[in-house]
Amino acid sequence: MTRRPGTSPTRAGRAGPGLPGARYVPVDGKGALGALPLLALVVGWGAWHLLQLTVWRDSTGPGLGYVWLASFLLLWWLPVCWLERPATVTDSEQQGIDGLRVTVQVPVYNEDAQVLRACLESVFAQSRRVQRVCVVDDGSVDGVTGEPLLYDAERAWFLDQAGRLGIEATWDRTPNRGKRWAQMHVLAEDDADVFATLDSDSVLDEHAVAEGLKPFADPRVQSVAGLVVPLNVRTNVLTRLTTVLYVPFTRGLRSAQSVLGSVLINSGTLAFYRADVVRKHAGVYEREAFRGVPMQMNDDSMLTMYARLEGRTVHQPSAVCFTLVPDRAHHYFRQQLRWMRGTTVRHLWWLRHMPLRSLAFWMPVVEYAHLVLALLLPVVVLVTPELRGQWGPLAQYTLILGCALNYLVSLRLFAIRRTDETLSHQVLMFALSPVAGLWRLMVLRPLYLYAMATCWQIGSWGTRARVEVGVSPAR
Known part of the structure; x- marks a missing residue:
């Protein structure tokens, strides 16, 4: 039987004024061959530190050696x-x-x-x-006047266009209760075989649905995560930094989880x-609640957990979606805090409900x-006499190692190409990798600790008190 390719070029559909189109082409080649050098590096690094601990006994002492070894092995993905x-x-599977x-x-x-x-x-x-396409407006309001924010022109166009195309369409406005209530307003009684959830600030590649359905040819697959990439990457330094930070999750950790059939958080x-x-x-x-407080955030991880309990959950990198990311600091930090608090709650759910043998159970353990x-690293240095006088060399070694690991992670930037950015811009983004790593360590890690300590402070939409991100002309 003829096998239909899953790596065909994809192009964003007509996106409206100021929104650029783009073509993504997943890099072809043998994935196993591409992984061999990285696998050899992981094994070699681990073996080197293991020899230091058991045979060579170098002057750094076993304490720091254990820290380096554990740190590197935690990057299994x-x-x-x-x-x-x-x-x-196959052709027959495509018919299904x-x-x-x-x-x-x-x-x-x-x-917007x-x-x-x-x-x-x-x-x-x-x-x-x-x-079918179902739009549910969860009681939008004007952030300045407090008056209802209506989309009369967009609603009229939407229903007219759907009628022309022969697509069932509904547009409902409900009292503000949160994203999950907006989703289930129509899905609970819908007779579809597959539900696709799509955020309203995102633009689908024209083949996103076709590609996203392919994994369902395997009856074990219960959910499929699309590949999400920032649309407004060129707006400012923050959006560029966000793009680099997206890579370890969307094209790194999530991809590794997908290989194991255990994606834990769909976007x-x-x-x-x-x-x-x-x-x-x-x-x-x-109606999920945490400590008696209704929880509307982290809807994606909850649905993914339901799917993982039923079967396999995977990622389809050829199902591309472009999304607007925060371009202002206050919006960015509120979004990160909301995600981190929700993830903390979800970790508790995984530890409670997922089997001990599952990846979902061990991922929180790895994170913590x-x-x-x-x-622990600075503590080990302080309590080890041989290390206390070596702050300078240790800091230099840590800096070099951190840069190397961040560049290793960001190689995934080159696993997909987009035609709305030049090679020089892609290289510039890659060069930002150590900056992104430093941002993650010095800013996001402390924020995560704060989020863990305040994880019960959860709201509905969190970052949507008003229109947050609009459309600016393509650059």
């Missing part, structure tokens, strides 16, 4: 992520996928009208047409679920081990 390949299907009924659900709250229209245009422009920006998984938990999902090691 670095070589594994290169083994990821987009799912492909073509028969799936797909509903796209778009929750809206205080969204132009961005919202671009989002919906990209849904209508899909090469694989969906059967709510674009994710696909077998509809039965979502319907099964209707009425519970939207990273935090402990970061705090």
Whole structure:
């Protein structure tokens, strides 16, 4: 049987004024061969430190050696992520996928009208047409006047365009209750085979749906994470930094988890679920609470956990979605704090509900081990007499090692190419890797500790008190 490729070039559909189109081409080649040098590096590094601890007994002492060894082994996902390949299907499997009924659900709250229209245009422009699109406005309000924020023009256009294309469409406005209630307003009773969740500040590549459905040819797969990349990458230094920080998760850790069939957090920006998984938990999902406080954040990780309990959860790197990321510091930090608090709660859920043998159970352990090691390193230096007088060399060694590891992680920037950025810009982004690593260590890690200590302070939309990110002309 002919096998349909999963790595065909993809192009964003017409996105509206000021929103650039882009083409993503997943780099071809043998993933295993690409992973071998990284795997050899991990094994070699670990063996070197193990020999130091057991045979050579160098002057740094065993305490610091254990820290280095553990730190490096916790980066197990670095070589594994290169083994990821987009799912492909045979002709007969494609026929089954073509028969799936797909509903796209778009929750809206205080969204820029132009961005919202671009989002919906990209849904209508899909090469694989969906059967239904549901927009739910969760009581949007004008952040200045407090008056209802209505999208009359966008709603009229949306319903008219859907009618022309023969796509079922609904647009409802509900009282403000949070993203999960907006999602389940229509999904609980929908008869689709697959639900696609899409954030209203995002634009789909024109083949995103077609590619995102391919993994469902495997009946074990219960959810599929799309590849999310920043749309407004060139706005300022913050959006560029955010892009570099996205890489270790979207093209690194998530890819490695996908190789194991155990993606733990789909991005709510674009994710696909077998509809039965979502319907099964209707009425519970939207009522999740933590310490008696309703929890509307981290909807994506909750749905992913439901799916993982039912079967495999994977990532499809050829299902591309472009999203607007924060371009101002106050928006960025509020978003990060919301994500971190939600992730802390989800870690507790994984430890409680996931099997001991599962990756989901051990990922929080690994995360907390990273935090402990970061705090342990200076303690080891202080209590080890041989090390107390070597602050300078140790700091230099740590700096060199940190830069090397950050560059190793950011090699994933070159695993996908986009035509709306030049090679020189891509190299510049790669050069920012140590800066991103320093930002993660000095800013995001302390913020994460604060988020863990205040994880019960959870809200509904969190960063949508008003329209946060608008559209600026392409640069």
